[in-house]
Amino acid sequence: MKKLAVVFVLVFTIVSCKKEAKKDVKQKEVVEIKESKFPSELHKVFQFHGGISNWKSNHLLSFNINDETHTVALQSRKTVINAPKYSLGFDGNQFWLDEENDGDYKGNPKFYYNLYFYFYAMPFVLGDNGIVYEKAEDLVFENVKYPGFKISYKANIGNSSNDNYIVYYNPETYKMEWLAYTVTFNSKTSSNRYNWIKYKKWENVNGFLLPNEIIWYAQDKNGLPTKPVGNSVKFTLPLISKTKMANSFFEKPKG
Structure with missing residues (x-):
């Protein structure tokens, strides 16, 4: 019953947010971001996808992956993931897991709670x-050259400050095309082994170009992408809004 209550609150919120999204067309809350903070090319990538200032004026992001509903407070990164047999999240202080039966969730909530949010x-x-x-070496794939920027983190930023990302974009449109990333959650040490994601499809969500489908790629001996591997991941029921959720929404259900 407690999960049904959480899902009901989420559905009600999404409906309310969609109503508010219509109002957002008339009233835009804009947070000014200094362009000099970013490399000029990366700023153009942000602009193509909807603008970093516009993005930072929102407070709520929600999307589905299969039977999971991911809801994130954009400013604090508090998170709830609801599925039929479990829910997990981060309330701003601690990570939590709530299962109908022990073992319903397979994985590490601390690692998983924001994994797909980042993607x-x-x-x-x-x-x-x-x-x-810092500027990265261009990715050449199927005779197309994609410029890129490497993103690293200052010490003690987030749970995996040793993670690195490289975003590659179309040099003509500045649309993001590829993501290379390392995983250092368990080792806590930096790595030179990158995983590759191709951003296959995008969709307009309230003025932002957000991914609709992504797929991982295998890599050759030089660490470069070769061909798709596994099934693609599809994001559905997207929502971005200026609505602020109560802190209690992100807390572990009681009872």
Whole structure:
């Protein structure tokens, strides 16, 4: 019953947010971001996808992956993931897991709670504080050259400050095309081994170009992408809004 209550609150909120989104067309809350903070090319990537200032004026992001509903407070990064047999999240202080039966969730909530948020909120999460930017070597794939920027983090930023990302974009349109990333959550040490994601499809969500489908790629001996591997991940029921959720929404259900 407690999960049904959480899902009901989420559905009610999404409906309310969609109503508010219509109002947003007339009333825009804009947070000014200094363009000099970012490399000029990366700023153009942000602009193509909807603008970093516009993005930072929003407070709520929600999307579905299969039977999971991911809801994120954009300013605090508090998170709730609801599924039929479990829910997990981050309330701003601690990570939590709530299962109907022990073992319903397979994984590590601390690692998983924001994993797909980072992939979905690209490229805008690359405008967070504490990031260091440097030009990366171009990616050449199927005779197309994609410029890129490497993103690293200052010490003690987030749970995996040793993670690195490289965003690659179309040199003519500045649309994001590829993401290379390392995973250092378990080792806590930096890595030179990158994983590759191709951003296959995008969709307009309230003025922002957000991913609709992504797929991982295998890599050759030089660490460069070769061909798709596994199934693609599709994001559905997207929502971005200026609505602020109560802190209690992100807390572990009681009872």
